[in-house]
Amino acid sequence: MSAWLDGGDALPQFASFQALEAQLRIHDTVATQLRTGRQRRGGLNVKTASPRPVFENGRLVDIRPDEKNRAKDLIADLMIAANAATARFLASAGFPSLRRVLEAPRRWDRIVALAAGYGIALPPQPDPLALDRFLGERRTQDPEGFGDLSLKIVKMLGPGEYAAAQPGQPALGHFGLAVADYAHSTAPNRRFTDLVTQRQLKAALRGDAPPYPAEALQGIARHCTLQEDNANKVERQVLKAAAAFLLQGRIGERFEAIVTGAKSTGTFVRIGRPMVEGRLVQGFEGADVGDTLDVRLVGVDAAQGFIDFARN
Secondary structure (H helix, E strand, C coil): CHHHHCCCCCCCHHHCCHHHHHHHHHHHHHHHHHHHHHHHCCCCCCCCEEEEEEEECCEEEEEEEEECCHHHHHHHHHHHHHHHHHHHHHHHCCCCEEEEEECCCCCHHHHHHHHHCCCCCCCCCCCHHHHHHHHHHHHHHCCCCHHHHHHHHHHHHCCCEEEEECCCCCCCCECCCCECCCCCCCCCCCCHHHHHHHHHHHHHHHCCCCCCCHHHHHHHHHHHHHHHHHHHHHHHHHHHHHHHHHHCCCCCCEEEEEEEEEECCEEEEEEECCEEEEEEEECCCCCCCCCEEEEEEEEEECCCCEEEEEEC
16 A cells, blocks of 8 residues: 555555545655645654564564654554544643653754754754754754664654543643644554543533543553553563574674663663564663664564663
């Protein structure tokens, strides 16, 4: 589908009805306009990729990046618009709601220092428009390295979280998307926050009282943020077990890595091939999120999902 939107491959057979083809073109046009509008407000145009296990004949052979494309962008842009519209509707109806929030980055100083390394001076205070201009310049000048730069920026921005928004109070925004009112509402089959939002939405449309008062939403927001963190930990553990299996015979090999986490619980780095994170067990002193390091694989345990690196 993405190749067809880009003017390459033929339209997939399942979508080859004239009316559906026209509808897809409309969706693509609207999605592009929505994305452009967000970027004018400071929405960050980053290149992100998620690790995807690759199997051949039932055997795990690699973990590669599952990168965005035009079709995925189309879906994401329309979902963001729907989520923002839902949040605004609930606010206009006087309903409290759950919001997905990403505050201005607390590690903005690290982002400023990163940009300075490329000769770009960012403002001392968080400025999404200035940051997106910097990202746009780097995408043009170094498209091959833009994925690594994007990963560094995303890690420095930090994770989002859920919060309860009260009607009449200042909007809870999302720094990365440049959206002032942003809920999660489009996936009630797989996220509890979306199900709660759908229930609030149905009650507002019927003229009923909110099924979840503000106090209940505050507890739900905390619980869902915690459970999302727990789910991410499980996903990372599974991927690390798979990567450890792939790396068993490569002890001593060197990799270029990006520091993705630096806390009291440990320092973690991501390598590119296979695309996976591991713990930096030697030479972690002074390493901070976004740093690029030369590391050496010193240990793996596929059963435990442990991958250990040492800094060269």
